[in-house]
Every structure is written in C-alpha cells, then in structure tokens.
Amino acid sequence: MRVIQVKYNKLLSDLIDRSNNIVLVCHHNPDGDAIGSMVGFNRYLEHLGKPAVMVSPNSIQDFLLWMKGTESIIVSEKEPGKAVKHIREADLIIMLDFNSIDRSGNIKNHIRTSDARKILIDHHPDPDIDVDLLISEPQFSSTAELVFLLVNKMDDKFCIDKQFMEAVFVGMMTDTGNFSFGTFNGDTLRKVAVMLDNGLDKDSIVSNVYDNFLINRLRLQGFATYERLVYLEEHSTAYIYLNRADLQRFRHKVGDTEGFVNIPLSVKGIILSALFIEKEDHIKISLRSKGDFNVNTFAAEYFDGGGHKNAAGGRYAGTMNECLEYFEKLLGKLEELKS
Template sequence: MFYNLGLEKSSPFIFILTNMIDFNKLKEIIENNNSFLLTTHVNPDADAIGSEIAFYLMLKEIGKEVHILNHSKTPYNLCFLDKYNIIQKYDNSKHNKIFDRVDVLVALDFNRSNRIVSMEEGFINSDKIKICLDHHPDPEDFFNFIFFDIDYCSTGQIIYQFIKETNIVEFRKELADNLYAAIMTDTGSFKFEKTTSEIHIIAADLLEKGVSPTNIYDSIYDKSRFGKLKLLGLTLKSSQLYGNTNEICFMKLYQKDFEECNVDESDTDGFINFSLSINGVKIGLLFVELKNGFKVSFRSKGNIPINKLAEEYGGGGHRNAAGTRRFNQKLDEQIEEILKRTESYL
C-alpha cells in the first residue's frame, strides 16, 4: 500500500502508509537490480556515513555490486565506521561516468540535490533509477522513488526497520554498529524529540547484536584532535545575544580561526548546540565562513520551524535543526540581514 502523491510522470512515487514506509517496494527494487551507487550529503555526519556503510554491507551480502561516492571526505572521527575504506571521495574527472553505469542511484540522508554539491549534476541528469531514503521534510521531485517519513529519528532507523521487516539479510554486529552510530548521533545521544520508547527498543536490539555503546560514543565524540577544543573556545567567545528579547544566540567562525587551530569544518560538529543551552534562548545560529562562501546552522526550540528560515536562504532541514550553504558570498555582508529575518520567527 502506498500513496501516490504525484500523478504526473515526472513526479516521484512517495511510499508512505500511515507513517510507515512500504519496504516491499524497496526490496523489489533491490532484488531486480544489480549495481548501486550510494551517496550522502556534504559534510557527512554519522547518520550519513553509518547509513551508507550499513546499506553497503546489506547489498554486498546479497551479492550486489556497490559503490559509495561522496562529495566530502569522511570526517576523521567517522573513519572507524568505514573499516575497509569503501567510501571514495568524488572526483569529477574520474567518476563522472558512474551515474550512467550503475542500475540504481541511492540518496541517503538527504533529499535536495544541492546537498551533494559536485555530484549534483551527474546525479540529477542520470536516467537510471534514483531512490531516496531519508527523514527530512519536503523532498525534491527528481527521484523516481522516495522512501521517507519525518517520524523516523534517522536514516539509520529506516534501514534498521527495512532489514527487520524484510529479513533481507541476517543482522550482524558490523551492521548493528553502523546503525547504532546513526541513531545515537541523530537523536543527540538519545535526547532529541524523536527519541521514543521504540528507539530505545531498537537500541536495545542493536546492543543484543554486540554493539558497545561506550566504544561507539568514544570513537565519535571523545577522540577529537586538540585543535577542536581550541576552536570551541573561539566559537563560545564569539557568542552574542540578539533581538529585543535576547531570545536569539549566535556565534561565528572565520577561516582564520580554523587556521589558528589547525582544524577544519568537520570539527564544528556539535558546537551549535551550545547556543540553545542559555535560559530563554529559543533560536541559535552558527555562522561559519567557508573557503568559497559561508554556511549557517540553525537550531530552535519548540514549535519554531527553523527549517523554513533555512529554506529562505536556499537550505533546509528539520523543524528544530536546519542549515544552509551560500557559495561565493561574503559572511559579514549578510549576518545582519539573516539575524533580522531570524527575529521574525520568534
């Protein structure tokens, strides 16, 4: 059962059944095809990488040809998930033919083409089957099939549920490790809103498969390089309250800060959350100057739909956590305007 939300040929089929994804259709696509290209969003997090590796392991186990190509290099704290160095960084001159060589293109943990930056053109212009497994709202319509629901805490949870319901492969520890990493991080270590009793049951099941929560947490969060701590210091030092009611807290980082601390963009993971740790603050922003533009991370509390604000600037995300990237634009020229727009969301 599914709702066909698009009648026109160009519209994707969206498989949702009262908050459940139609896994039989996904299984059918997997069974009827032989080669797959998996990819995920720029600056990947553990849900992105964990989902890719889990999906890879599953497809390999049933004898498929699988490639993983990403726009970004895997952040160093997530490399432990990619034990066999399967993930390759996309290089247009080397890989541009792959989009038409495989049977199925699989988008994991993103639903907008601009999230894959250098791979965007090849991906959307391919005439192969394009599928999306994701938990972000408002998917774009360049996919043939979208398996998504915003009630899932993570893309990892979707893959977990798929394997559970279809028994397509046996649930091995390696698979469990990757899905646990995905779920743990996307729930903010089991504290965000979508941390339901069901999520804890899933976590318990993954622990039964041999996952060590201590090892996974330690690998992701407690093996940072020293420069990250220095960078956090600069980030916190930059924090300011904004607006008549002081309900907005923003922080900013510049390229010179990264150079000073000898770190990169991936080391800002988690910093944005400090902006919401202040009593009374309802919206947090982190501005980060990039080599070729800047990015903004947005967080909000309660019912403030901060993804709508991100959308105004070409980005997107979840209701309480979103972001955007502005290429070839100057951070300092836009901060004030973005903060003014932010105030209108209070």
C-alpha cells in the same frame, strides 16, 4: 508503533534484485547519519551478494573513519573520474539522507542525467527529487533508523550483524545529539535496545565518535564560545560566528565544528541558536531551536536552506558582517523570539 508501508519492502527488494551495478550516494559534507546509513545499507547489500559502490561528494569527517566500510567509500572530490564512472555504469542509484538533488554537490548533474533506476531513502521533509521509489519518512529520528526498520522488515535476522548495527547506531546517535534532541521517541530507543541486546558496544562507539578529536579542536571550541559567541537575550537567541582566519589559526579540519551550533542552547532561555562559518564564496549557516520555533521554515524563507523543525541549515551570499547584520534584523521581526 510506527509501521513502514508494506509496499516499500516489496518494491525495494524488487529493484535491488533486478540490479547488478548499484551505487549508494550520500550528501555533500556528510554527517554521521549520511555515512552511517550508507555504510549500513551497503553491508546489507553485501549480505545479499550485491555489494555496491559507495560515493561521497567530499571528505568524510575524521571521527567517522573508524567505522568498518568507510575505507571503501569513493570521495568524488578526490577521485572525480572514478566516482563519475561508477555513476554512469550504475543500473540502480540509491540516495540516502538528502531530499534535494542539489545536496549531492559535485555529482548532482551526473545523478540527474543517469538512466539508472533511482531510490531515495530519507527522513527530511518535502523531498524534491525525481525517483522510481520514494521512501520519505520525516517522523523518523534519522535516515539510519529508517534503514534499520527497512532492513529488519526484509530480513529480521540480519539486523543483528555487528557492522550493520554499528553503522546505523552511529547515524541514529549523531542525528539526535546522543539522543538528546530531535524526533526520536520510544520506537527509536526500542531499536537501540534490540541492538544492545545483541552485542552492540555502545560505549566504544560513543568514545570513537565523541572522544576522538585533536587538541586544536578543543581550543577552537573554547575560542568560539569565549570570543565569537553573541548573546541576544532580548531575542532568546545566541549565535557563534567563525571566519576563515579563525579556522586557519586553529588548523581546522573537516568535522571540527560539528556540534558547535548546539552549545548556545545550553544557556537558560535560549530558543534559537545559530552557527555562521565563512567559506570561500558564502557563509554556511547551521540553525537549532527548542520547542515550537521552526528553523526549517526560517532557513527556507531567508537563507535558501531547510532541514527539520528544530535543526536546519542554509547559506548567505555575502560577507560575514552583512550576514550577521541581516540575521539580527530578522530576529527583530519574530515575535515568538521576543523575551
């Protein structure tokens, strides 16, 4: 069984004890793991009598807003003055679920210049942030799983708190595609078992996360798979692309394309799947893979991105057509994708 280094627990506890103005920060375009780990850790701080201020760079996806605690999150994009004020007044900033300061979006410079002590809790490889305490464990399925273990080591009785369990379960579940991919293993499922044995209502959570979309999202998914999916059998690859007009047509909301990148992986023989979404000034790229093909390395080398071995993201500064042409040319150079 994986064991978190004992030094983490003491250093983490000491930094929390010494602090009175704690700010928790997640990454830009927060997913279930970012929000779940942040809300869960905040719940633990409340238990300690040290409630923190939670800050997200931009809007939270609708299917996560049922979680108790999300109503307290300050969205910097909507309330920049309020977010910056709390960051400036903080004596401890805890960053969750990102490995580069650039991932904190519109608040990155305020975090970088803050005199507060800083902690990073994350499961992405190759962290590149100057902090006072670095807790980086890429072997974990999610930052939420890491938060569960850290809190359990500091207070094993608190880990069965209902709100805490719900939050970290959401993070673990969403970052593994409902426990279907990623780096989860027996240790991950044993943590889930502890929560289930102590009253976690997994069926309600699964329904809230996966059965909570508007009809336009389902129609967008159908359009994406029928009209915008490109199948490249010779490269064991398939990808979906969506331009801004497509998104407007189906009244796209934040979170509507969540999970679309995984759809092509259900096709027999597909090793690499990609999702390209047109933004105002760039193309957002999501990558997924099976087996040994490392999309983290691929994204870092060609698309100014990164992530995990089988799940990563990046961006392309150009038009959609230019991006897709470049992507397909790259595939021709990759021997491991030739069928």
